[in-house]
Amino acid sequence: MTTLAILNARLLDPASDYDGPGGVLIENGRIVRVVHGAAQIDADQVIDADGLCLSPGLIDIRVKTGEPGAEPKETLKSASLAAAAGGVTTIVVQPDTDPAVDDPAMVDFIQRRGAALNLVNVRAAGAATKALDGQRMAEIGLMDEAGALYFTDGDKVIVNSRTLQRVMSYAAAFNALIACRPSDPWLTEGSVAASGELATRLGLSGSPAIAERIGLERDLALVEQTGARFLVDQISTEGALETLARARAKGLEVAVSVSINHLCFNEVDIGDYRTFYRLDPPLRSEADRQALIEAVREGLIDVITSAHAPAPAEDKRRPFAEAAPGAVGLETLLPAALTLHHEDGLDLLDVLRPLTQGPAALLGLDAGVLAEGAPADLVLFDPGAPVIVDADTLRSKSKNSPFDGRRLQGQVIGTWVGGRKVF
């Protein structure tokens, strides 16, 4: 078996809190040695990183594709290519396909199709309810056995509290993770933007921030009662962060994710009705954005996701309120996250932790770390290289990137999955 060494890099490993010079030796798809400092290692192939950053590959736990059912939007292949180009080595695809990923055969289908591409690790999240109907519990046990990493109805909130209670309680028997969008469905009905002065002026119906808090309060109460493992999916408001902090202070163990979009943009970005900024949850106020960044800095956010949601031009080239919500984000995830370092002054390790070790620990994956024995899922990047995002060049089949035309810093130089170079 050939060995590969990547030397003379700036190693960034959130798990061991190491940010310094070093290199790794890779054999049989795994990291067999991690060296700190300028040590040389003999290997069949040696890459001189020349001081660029080497970190565990990113793990994106919230990726929508259109396969099966809406392949013109995105396929597992186009999503995998985008991921590889973005330094993302593991994607967890959402179950809201057509048909939904709500039985073990579908989980198997996604994972086998993903593996056959030989690009990045493709894993599946299973539906919490059958056909995402919010009523009938899905086969959580069998999907768990088939390899589903967590269970969610995606963007759909399980409105019926009794159903959610049963799903949580049932899943606890398998120690399975349930993820849920915190949202009160009635307060957000028909909304396309965050409630506030701006939405009012633009004439868009608003989703009040308290809707997220109310939804979260319910979900947390059910977690407390059922003892379920739980992920608060896509928190977006300061008020909900406070609710979460209170629950955690009482000893409740819940994980929380935030999308990269809500860390990078605010409601002002929708000012010219640009539909690439029509997201769900909607972009919130600058105070909300700052609170989320602060939460990342303090290590309160377990996972940052790309919230990759491809929508083709025909779904986006519409009046704002009629356009499909969502944005692609796999390929821009790393440079976008680096803005937190460059502009908001976060430590690089604190930015990378919820992109690597955080999701790995939550989902029980052995990836996300630079350690001996871990899979050689790596990304080599230049943190300072300037890039101008051009949506047309993105590898996703859908080009709905809110970063289109933005100037970012950070360029992926190489991506390895299981020691294999995929970008």
Next chain:
Amino acid sequence: MTQPHDVTDQTIRERLIPFPKAHFLAASDLNPFVTPQLLDLGDAFVDFNRQSSKALDLLHGRTVVNLFFENSTRTSSSFEIAAKRLGADVVTMPVASSSVKKGETLIDTAVTLNAMKPDILVIRHSASGAAELLSQKVGCAVVNAGDGRHEHPTQALLDLLSMRRAFGDVTSLTVAICGDITHSRVARSNVALLQMMGARVRLIGPPTLVPGDADRWGCEVFHDMREGLAGCDVVMMLRLQLERMAGALVPSTREYFRFWGLDREKLAWAKPGARVMHPGPMNRGVEIDSDVADDLDVSLIQDQVEMGVAARMAVLASLSARWGDK
């Protein structure tokens, strides 16, 4: 246990003891002293029932009314046969399809029947507490043949009789009750009676089918069959109502069978020589694999049906023994 020969009227009368309460509504109407005597009486009836002549006159001239507000074939036939073998006049009323539909309340029915002067009323009803309510309104003895999700005490007694005959002693047994505990009156009666007799009881099922506070019943609660069955002498499977399987409480029958259905593989996790029970009717391939259910070396399921008649004869006979005129 008696040998299966020549069980006479005399043998039975020697073992006859008065039932401790006027009615048999719940397992708690029994006590640790009278229960073994009832089982002895049950044993005698088992042998008696295996003879070709099965007529006794302990309940001669008495009227037993079977009042089944819920459809049931096996329990109502079991009570009917038990009463007939004791010489009683038996009326089985198909109330499930008659007066209730005409709007008559349970109490109206009870008062009407009471006026006909029966001696024993056997009642099954879908509402918890129905047997208790009836017992307060009538002048005869009431036997609960299942009320809602509350109790089914004769089932617990027949299960105990089956276990004692299979193992000799029930006080040192570890019994796992598996499946839909929440909706099961069989589980509640068995927990009460087995614990009264000193057996250890475990409850196993998905969290959606085991009450959250079941650990306070003095049982160990498990959600994993492998952990729960380890060291068990008896594996008692419960029926899973089909309407509870379509996603409301359990995702599907195949998932239920995979994780909580009893097959050879799971049975092997229990103590070697463990026996399998089921109150019936079985959902084959859902909570139990036919391979296990039909294996007479491990399954007590057919015995349970036989013990059902004997145990109910013991209950009816001992209730009549309270009246003192026989």
